[in-house]
Amino acid sequence: MLNLERLRTLDALARHGSVSGAAEGLHITTSAVSQQMSKLEREVGQRLLAKNGRGVRLTDAGRLLAEHAARILSQVELAHSDLEAQRGQVAGELRVSAFPTAARGLFPAALGELRERHPALRVRSRELEPEQGIRGVVRGDLDLAVLLDWYNKPMPLPDGLVKAALLDDPTDVALPAGHRLAGRDELDLAELSEEEWITWGEGEFCHEWLMFTLRSQGIEPVVGHRAAETHTQLCLVAAGLGVCVAPLLGRDPLPEGVVTVPLRQRVRRHVFVVWRADADRRPSIRAAVQALRAAGERVGASAA
Template sequence: MLDLDRLRALHAVATHGSVSAAAEALHVTTSAVSQQLAKLERETAHKLLERNGRGVKLTDAAKLLVMHADRILSLVERAEADLEAHRGVVVGELSLGAFPTAIRGLVPAALRDLRARHPDLRVLVTEHDPFVSAPLVARGDLDLAIVQDWNNEPLSVPEGLVKGMICEDLADVAVPAGHPLAGRDEIDLKELAGDCWISSPPGTICCDWLTHTLRTFDSEPRLHHTAYEISSQLALVAAGLGDCILPRLGRDPLPEGVAVIRLRRPLSRRIYAVWREEAARRPAICAALDALRASARSVLSDEE
């Protein structure tokens, strides 16, 4: 009979690309993964890994086994979720990934609520861009992720994930206080298309969205400065170095030298949670979604 832990080790190597990466994902030593794979080779009477330069590659037999392991591990996760749902108790560990403003604007109140209602649930939070966190959920490295997309550019999520709405967040534009349009109540974004811009680094969802949006105005974006944190972007705006898109969720007090202008055609981003279909019935995921939505309702009512 095939051993589940050994199948999981092989599946992790296939998913993460190397024995060392699989060991890191499984929170064990490289030696432990190698031992599990050696036992699986003896158990199946097939060679599963071959040398490929400095790394390894899966044999045809291993690829066949991984295909079955994927289905087996999904069924195991579904069974575990069903058992948790049957017990109806919110316990255990839940790994949550979120982008910076969601961590600042939604997560603290949600975690405080979860701790009060479900003291036996341990939530572990890490910061990730949605382009990173959604695949991590699909791979099983995260249980739940908070992701975002914009009203003019939807985010596709990997197959096998479920997406649930948390809230919608409006965005304004921040410009230096000395900007010619700083005194306006509202503007069209295309009026700023030729300006210098400050955004998160290329390859992140906000930067890619801003680039795409500005190009619709027949303007090649001038992204002169990049920073992950909104507070850092605003410091650069205050220094007169460019404009930035400023979501309302998790917004800190503005530094001196920054003017915020509403957009005549509102820009909004939709904030979702994503989780694996197999884990949908886990009480911990249901409780986390309830807490995140309650936090969003509170934040949005404060903004109004």
Template structure:
């Protein structure tokens, strides 16, 4: 029997026209795409891709199977949506991925609401970076994912996904209490041209945003320390090891010895949730989106 995940890989390859494009669309590595295609070719017993100059092209068999793959993927989503819609209520399992501060800031109240209003719905959550979680939705590994756009840099959202806005979240610059700018009511990012920075992992969307933004201010950032969690970043700031950008959603307690400085030209990130268009009729999708929207509205009003 053909593997659905491998058919999703073939579908992405057909839509994007290259291994790198398929990898970007699925938010996986190019080697993962190649491995999945090799396994699919072994399953069907004939080549599905062929070299074409520096790139690749689908063989006749590859194009034929890709057409079927697109229909199969759509039918799987529609079948699940129809079964759920026929029952008329949110039931079964719902898988959601979200980055750490969204998971911490939005999900506890949203999940409590879903449990109370939809007791037959089983929600499972994963903490993961937004580029990975969006790819997991495309592949069908997740049903929903929470994404972010910074005010000056948007994340690429695959065309087959729908999205709903949740909230706008402001960010501050965190500095040690004895920093020369610690007494300011507002700052500009350009004020930190000589600062040592504490940032997210290289390659992550927020890391790329920070470097892109500082370079836009004419600053070549000196990133001295890498930490995944905002609380770890703030602990480094408290120790006098540098400064960081810290969003407000899910931030939690700020350590003694840290000052939070609003940015004069407001630094904000837009937070939204995505799901596959084929799953739009599922009551569980709609229920989760509504619960997350209400959680976002409560946070914004606080």
């Protein structure tokens, strides 16, 4: 009989494309991955891996079994969901992630509500950028991930995920208090064409959105500083080192010396949560989505 954990290891190898990637996704050592695969090869009596330079690749038999493994693991997840739904209790463990400002702005209220209402549910949370959160949900390392996209740049999602909106997050521009435009009621992006921008890391979804948005307005942005977290960006603004976009979610309290001004374009980012479709019937998933929506509504009400 095929061992489920060894099939899980093969599935991780197929999805990540390397022993190190599979080990990271499964939170085990590379040695453990190799041992599991050796045992699985003995079980099936065929080679599943072949050397490929310094790495490995799946053989034809390995690819065939990996396709079956993905379907088997999906059925196992469905069985867990059905059993949890049949029991009707919000219990067990739930692994969730959110990008930093959502972890700051939504998780305290939402996870606090879950602990109070469902003491038998143990939630494990972590901060992850949206792309990392998607990967975690797809490969089963996470049950839920809070993500974002922008009004003019959707976040592409793979098949097999369910999505629920949490809030539309209004976004202003943050300026040093002594800036020539700090007293305005609203600003047009074109008025910031000569400014030095403080943004996210190269290649990050929000950085790419900002570059795309500014260039669509005919602005070639000058990037002076990069920081992953909004509050670090705001502290750099307070020091007079540039300007940044400042979504409402998770930004308060503003550092001293920073003012925010709405943009005439009504820039917003969409905050939402995703989970695997084969886990859709789990009461714990539904309870968590409800708590996150309630937290999002409170943020939205404060912005109105």
